[in-house]
Amino acid sequence: MKKNKNTNKSDRRNTTKVARYRQRRGLRIADLLEDVANGDAAALAEADILREALSNHNLYIAKKLSRADGELFDGLGALWLSGSRLDPFYRAFEKTRTRKKVLNAITQLRPASGENWRFVTLTIPRLVGVDLATVIQFVQTAWQLLRKRKWWKSRARAGIKSVEFTLGDEKKLEQEHREWNASADGYHVHVHLLVLSKWIDWEKLGDEWTICLKRAAEKMSGIPLHINTSHGRAVVDVRLVSNRKARS
Numbered sequence: 001m002k003k004n005k006n007t008n009k010s011d012r013r014n015t016t017k018v019a020r021y022r023q024r025r026g027l028r029i030a031d032l033l034e035d036v037a038n039g040d041a042a043a044l045a046e047a048d049i050l051r052e053a054l055s056n057h058n059l060y061i062a063k064k065l066s067r068a069d070g071e072l073f074d075g076l077g078a079l080w081l082s083g084s085r086l087d088p089f090y091r092a093f094e095k096t097r098t099r100k101k102v103l104n105a106i107t108q109l110r111p112a113s114g115e116n117w118r119f120v121t122l123t124i125p126r127l128v129g130v131d132l133a134t135v136i137q138f139v140q141t142a143w144q145l146l147r148k149r150k151w152w153k154s155r156a157r158a159g160i161k162s163v164e165f166t167l168g169d170e171k172k173l174e175q176e177h178r179e180w181n182a183s184a185d186g187y188h189v190h191v192h193l194l195v196l197s198k199w200i201d202w203e204k205l206g207d208e209w210t211i212c213l214k215r216a217a218e219k220m221s222g223i224p225l226h227i228n229t230s231h232g233r234a235v236v237d238v239r240l241v242s243n244r245k246a247r248s
Helices: 002-036 041-053 088-106 132-147 150-155 170-175 202-219
Strands: 059-066 072-078 116-123 156-166 188-197 236-240
Touching (some): 002 041, 002 059, 002 072, 002 088, 072 088, 088 156, 088 188, 132 156, 132 188, 132 202, 150 156, 150 202
Antiparallel strands (some): 059 072, 116 188, 116 236, 156 188
């Protein structure tokens, strides 16, 4: 009993920590949105909605919730959701809902001979001084070029894509005693793919993705694309998806 009690306390501390982290990040996003709104009514309204949704009276931590197997756990959430993709709590809700849709979709697909599910990450260099909407547009343009390339179509039969961005390393900013700044730091944007594919050579993927990034930069004038890696390619990652439970 003592062990379970300590575990519950630890879980509760972790749950509280996650809730406060999401709240802190969301409020920071609201401040940044207001800073760059330049009087735009829609942007200012979204910043206000974010602050209200992330206020203490709208967030909760529920203790001793029960899973289907009877295991108790602590949960967190919001009494009402903002519906804003800038809201960490709403994004978490969307992630859970999307995960269910993804699981339903992939269970209907059966790998052919030589095919496996793979998790692919495509990154881009930080485009310092470029606003987020333009960065996302740039990434989407590069992705559309990649998915139409003969090599990619010969590899991937099906897949699911998501685009994610972060504001960088929070601990590093704290060590440097400063806040994140779009003009100095830029956004860290990357593409996540869950694909049913044949073997994907990561070096070849890096070459193909780099070509698409460069062509996207040409299509969109004013994109300061600088790939400073030692091999001259944008960083990519390919991992085989495996069932850990099946192996254990």
